[in-house]
Amino acid sequence: GDSVTQMEGPVTLSEEACLTINCTYTATGYPSLFWYVQYPGEGLQLLLKATKADDKGSNKGFEATYRKETTSFHLEKGSVQVSDSAVYFCALCQGAQKLVFGQGTRLTINP
Amino acid sequence: DTAVSQTPKYLVTQMGNDKSIKCEQNLGHDTMYWYKQDSKKFLKIMFSYNNKELIINETVPNRFSPKSPDKAHLNLHINSLELGDSAVYFCASSSSGRSTDTQYFGPGTRLTVL
Numbered sequence: 001g002d003s004v005t006q007m008e009g010p011v012t013l014s015e016e017a018c019l020t021i022n023c024t025y026t027a028t029g030y031p032s033l034f035w036y037v038q039y040p041g042e043g044l045q046l047l048l049k050a051t052k053a054d055d056k057g058s059n060k061g062f063e064a065t066y067r068k069e070t071t072s073f074h075l076e077k078g079s080v081q082v083s084d085s086a087v088y089f090c091a092l093c094q095g096a097q098k099l100v101f102g103q104g105t106r107l108t109i110n111p
Numbered sequence: 112d113t114a115v116s117q118t119p120k121y122l123v124t125q126m127g128n129d130k131s132i133k134c135e136q137n138l139g140h141d142t143m144y145w146y147k148q149d150s151k152k153f154l155k156i157m158f159s160y161n162n163k164e165l166i167i168n169e170t171v172p173n174r175f176s177p178k179s180p181d182k183a184h185l186n187l188h189i190n191s192l193e194l195g196d197s198a199v200y201f202c203a204s205s206s207s208g209r210s211t212d213t214q215y216f217g218p219g220t221r222l223t224v225l
Contacts, residue, residue: 032211043115043201043216044154051211087152093210097142098156098167099203106152 002027006090006102013080014110021075021105023064023090031094033057033066033073038087038104047075047088082109114138115217117202123223124192132187132220134202140215142166142208143185145177148199148219157200160185161208192224 007022025031032051036044048057053068062077073090090102115136124130136143144167145157159167160179174190189196199219205212 034213036216038152043218044203045216046213049211049213089154093212093214095210097205097208097210098144098159098169099146099154099214100156101154104152104154 002031002092002094002100004090004092004100004102006088006105009087009105010108011105012108012110015082016079017109019075019077019080019084019107021088021090021107023073023075023102025071025073025090025092027071027092027094029094030068031092033064034091034093034099035062035064035073035075036089036091036101038089040086044089080107080109082111085109115202115204115215117200117217117220119220120218121221121223123225125225126192126194128192129188129190130192130222131189132200132202132222134185134187134217136183136202136204136215138204138206138215140204140206141182142205142212143179143182144203144205144214145185145187146201146203146216148201150198154201158185158187159208166208189222192222194224197222197224 034049035047048059050057050066091099144159158177163179202217203214
């Protein structure tokens, strides 16, 4: 079945550092890909998405590019802030219309 | 004007009890979902409904029974609660259930079974 594998966490960085959280997927078709973020004590919010190969999703300084050849959707940000501390989930959706999530990556940014 | 709301936010109960969680969305969406997040933060789909019709039932024990009285509501009733049911339950909705649609999540209900 479809699956998503994310970089193991937790990840701890200093403010203004560069961030990459790796995400790869396995799917039989052509899924849509998502990054969701969960701030402490809150529900999930969409961070960005890409619905076809080579699409780049971007929001709040975060970017991810849908790479069909490497089945990847890595999340990047050039300069992180303390307020970016959260759990980040990579997910795919296709066909059955259910989100299949990775295990989540906890990110902590120190001032 | 919360888009997807859930009640209650916290639920603490004894094993064997029956409890319900309610979900409402005011986005005019056709499709609603229940997800379970375990203690390790892993998220998994439980059910989805489209226009009040059950679309996905993801091998969930039949102690869990979703009910959708109308498109804006999807409730989750759990019978004979077990320790392993302790988790955070998230409701979500999307406009039409297409794979490209964004799913909007509620704030979650933290269920603790003692």
